[in-house]
Amino acid sequence: MRDLAYLKLLSREYPTVRAATSEIINLMAICGLPKGTEYFFSDLHGEYEAFVHLLRSSSGIIREKIRETFGHLIPEEEEVQLANLIYYPDRNLGKIRKTGLFTEDFQKITIYRLVQICKVVSSKYTRSKVRKKMPREFAYVIDELLHVDYNDDNKRIYYSEIIHSIIDNSVADKFIVALCELIQNLTIDNLHIIGDIFDRGPRADIIMDELMHFHDVDIQWGNHDISWMGAATGNLACICNVLRIAISYNSFDVLEDGYGINLRPLSMFAAKVYRDDSCERFVPHILDENVYDAVDPGLAAKMHKAIAVIQFKVEGAIIKRHPEYGMADRILLETVDFEKGTVTVEGKEYPMLDRNFPTVDPANPLELTDGEKELLKTLKASFKHSGRLHKHVKFLYSHGAIYKCYNSNLLYHGCIPMKADGNFDSVMAGNAIYSGRSLMDYFNYQVQNAYFMPEGSVEKQWAMDLMWYLWCGSKSPVFGKDKMTTFEHYFIADKKTHKETLNPYYKLSVQEEFCDRILEEFDLPAKGSHIINGHVPVKMKDGETPVKAGGKLFIIDGGLSKAYQATTGIAGYTLIYNSNHLALAEHMPFDPNKESSPRVSVVEKMQSRVMVADTDKGRELAGQIADLKELVAAYREGTLKERVE
Numbered sequence: 001m002r003d004l005a006y007l008k009l010l011s012r013e014y015p016t017v018r019a020a021t022s023e024i025i026n027l028m029a030i031c032g033l034p035k036g037t038e039y040f041f042s043d044l045h046g047e048y049e050a051f052v053h054l055l056r057s058s059s060g061i062i063r064e065k066i067r068e069t070f071g072h073l074i075p076e077e078e079e080v081q082l083a084n085l086i087y088y089p090d091r092n093l094g095k096i097r098k099t100g101l102f103t104e105d106f107q108k109i110t111i112y113r114l115v116q117i118c119k120v121v122s123s124k125y126t127r128s129k130v131r132k133k134m135p136r137e138f139a140y141v142i143d144e145l146l147h148v149d150y151n152d153d154n155k156r157i158y159y160s161e162i163i164h165s166i167i168d169n170s171v172a173d174k175f176i177v178a179l180c181e182l183i184q185n186l187t188i189d190n191l192h193i194i195g196d197i198f199d200r201g202p203r204a205d206i207i208m209d210e211l212m213h214f215h216d217v218d219i220q221w222g223n224h225d226i227s228w229m230g231a232a233t234g235n236l237a238c239i240c241n242v243l244r245i246a247i248s249y250n251s252f253d254v255l256e257d258g259y260g261i262n263l264r265p266l267s268m269f270a271a272k273v274y275r276d277d278s279c280e281r282f283v284p285h286i287l288d289e290n291v292y293d294a295v296d297p298g299l300a301a302k303m304h305k306a307i308a309v310i311q312f313k314v315e316g317a318i319i320k321r322h323p324e325y326g327m328a329d330r331i332l333l334e335t336v337d338f339e340k341g342t343v344t345v346e347g348k349e350y351p352m353l354d355r356n357f358p359t360v361d362p363a364n365p366l367e368l369t370d371g372e373k374e375l376l377k378t379l380k381a382s383f384k385h386s387g388r389l390h391k392h393v394k395f396l397y398s399h400g401a402i403y404k405c406y407n408s409n410l411l412y413h414g415c416i417p418m419k420a421d422g423n424f425d426s427v428m429a430g431n432a433i434y435s436g437r438s439l440m441d442y443f444n445y446q447v448q449n450a451y452f453m454p455e456g457s458v459e460k461q462w463a464m465d466l467m468w469y470l471w472c473g474s475k476s477p478v479f480g481k482d483k484m485t486t487f488e489h490y491f492i493a494d495k496k497t498h499k500e501t502l503n504p505y506y507k508l509s510v511q512e513e514f515c516d517r518i519l520e521e522f523d524l525p526a527k528g529s530h531i532i533n534g535h536v537p538v539k540m541k542d543g544e545t546p547v548k549a550g551g552k553l554f555i556i557d558g559g560l561s562k563a564y565q566a567t568t569g570i571a572g573y574t575l576i577y578n579s580n581h582l583a584l585a586e587h588m589p590f591d592p593n594k595e596s597s598p599r600v601s602v603v604e605k606m607q608s609r610v611m612v613a614d615t616d617k618g619r620e621l622a623g624q625i626a627d628l629k630e631l632v633a634a635y636r637e638g639t640l641k642e643r644v645e
């Protein structure tokens with residue numbers, strides 16, 4: 001029995017038996033519906049055009065619904081136009097207006113067609129749920145149109161009158177946009193982003209805006225997201241890291257136009273310090289052109305080298321502050337023989353591919369020059385003061401975590417650190433030892449501290465350093481490799497030194513028994529549960545598959561990132577979990593001028609249709625129903641009085 005105080009609170013919202021019982025009926029009706037469709041994406045890596053298209057088109061599902069509804073009735077070309085209108089209503093209506101095609105006929109036909117699609121995509125939801133998703137000003141009208149009986153002549157007249165009045169009152173464009181957005185909203189119930197929104201591609205900031213407008217999204221942070229979050233806290237190594245990666249991919253737009261980071265001090269510094277150095281090892285990859293902030297590749301290479309050298313210095317300082325990270329052998333600047341031009345890695349000496357280090361004092365290689373210190377100060381100020389960056393980072397915090405259990409699935413970006421013997425690996429912090437789930441919780445807690453602890457506190461500094469550890473430390477669940485060989489990539493020819501070894505997790509987790517052990521660690525049943533990861537590109541072209549451990553584990557980094565498409569052979573996956581099945585949609589490289597349908601394959605059929613009652617939401621609703629029943633009983637027994645106004 002709930003305590004009376006709680007029931008009293010509840011009675012404020014449901015003041016009568018009638019109000020409480022009608023909510024009970026409403027909730028029970030919801031529980032009896034098929035579960036909504038969940039979409040999983042990972043490793044978006046700034047590819048905003050491709051991702052926004054996947055999201056708005058529901059990875060091809062909207063096109064399929066159009067085909068099912070109008071196939072053979074309207075020409076293919078019109079189907080494509082309708083699809084594009086649904087994905088990008090504002091943009092397309094603008095174009096249609098400009099070409100003089102926004103006629104009354106067009107408006108009538110379009111509204112009719114959109115209403116038909118809306119009916120199809122809303123059919124599995126309650127009327128009330130659909131209504132809640134409508135914009136308030138059109139809710140009544142859309143609701144009427146969705147439920148009109150087309151066999152009834154009077155209703156048919158009523159229908160065309162509604163449409164007429166929409167057109168007469170010149171709100172057809174707004175109405176069309178509302179219908180398009182409703183269709184998009186109804187096809188994806190929950191969106192899960194399994195990490196790595198940032199880096200390599202052009203505009204992660206645009207992706208963040210899109211996610212912030214989405215009605216239901218959760219994010220499991222990837223190592224790249226953590227690195228940006230660390231930069232926003234003011235961690236210098238993270239700041240250098242995100243700048244270095246952005247510059248190395250020629251992504252100046254995300255920095256300058258996206259987040260207003262002032263790069264002028266860096267470009268001036270680099271142009272001066274590396275004036276006579278072509279910085280060959282630092283020429284950026286050019287996969288996308290900058291629209292707003294074009295930087296000459298020669299200058300970009302100098303900026304890239306300048307920031308990389310500073311990064312190695314400030315990373316060295318963190319490693320020295322934290323012997324417990326066990327990363328002393330990663331301070332490679334200290335093992336460089338600047339006279340001989342060699343570097344020693346794990347006891348072996350290699351020639352350096354670049355020997356020009358005007359800012360490094362061989363006697364004290366981690367010491368920053370005055371110019372570097374000054375530069376870091378201005379860069380840090382830029383990161384700390386970027387309003388848009390902090391808006392996005394706050395969203396990553398409010399909607400994100402290191403892991404999430406949702407509808408019997410366990411979601412995280414990288415791995416649960418394991419030892420080769422199959423046990424969970426552990427980390428000691430303070431007097432406690434963390435492993436498995438507690439390790440994930442510990443890191444999650446520290447990620448919060450890095451941003452939210454008071455400025456200047458010891459806890460904050462500790463947690464901020466840990467953000468960098470999470471980026472590249474060997475026991476980081478979002479990194480999942482033994483070391484990050486950035487230094488070796490830049491300066492050593494011998495490819496053997498570039499190797500980064502994956503955590504034993506990746507070999508073990510392809511066996512069902514290890515997946516079961518992990519699921520058990522997170523209190524999830526072995527049967528019917530799945531682990532969903534990103535982070536490691538699945539090399540489709542080499543015959544790899546994203547489905548592992550007999551269907552218990554999915555690794556869905558399919559290479560949305562252009563930089564990795566040659567490795568994977570495709571351009572990304574969407575994992576789709578609806579009431580009937582789990583399916584994987586495999587995407588082709590995005591071409592803005594061509595609509596290409598993904599290859600969808602069902603990977604698991606549910607034994608029986610999954611209802612809301614079977615989901616986490618359903619369990620939450622069952623709790624609410626039980627509470628409301630107690631409230632009704634309290635009214636009936638007279639323990640609480642109804643408030644009839």
Ligand SMILES: O=P(O)(O)OC[C@H]1O[C@](O)(COP(=O)(O)O)[C@@H](O)[C@@H]1O
Nearest residue numbers: 196200223224481484485486500535
């Ligand atoms: O391919 P790039 O951009 O040079 O980056 C390589 C680096 O990125 C990493 O793979 C980390 O990024 P991911 O999380 O996207 O895999 C490092 O392990 C590696 O050193």
Ligand SMILES: [Mn+2]
Nearest residue numbers: 196222223535
């Ligand atoms: Mn990653």
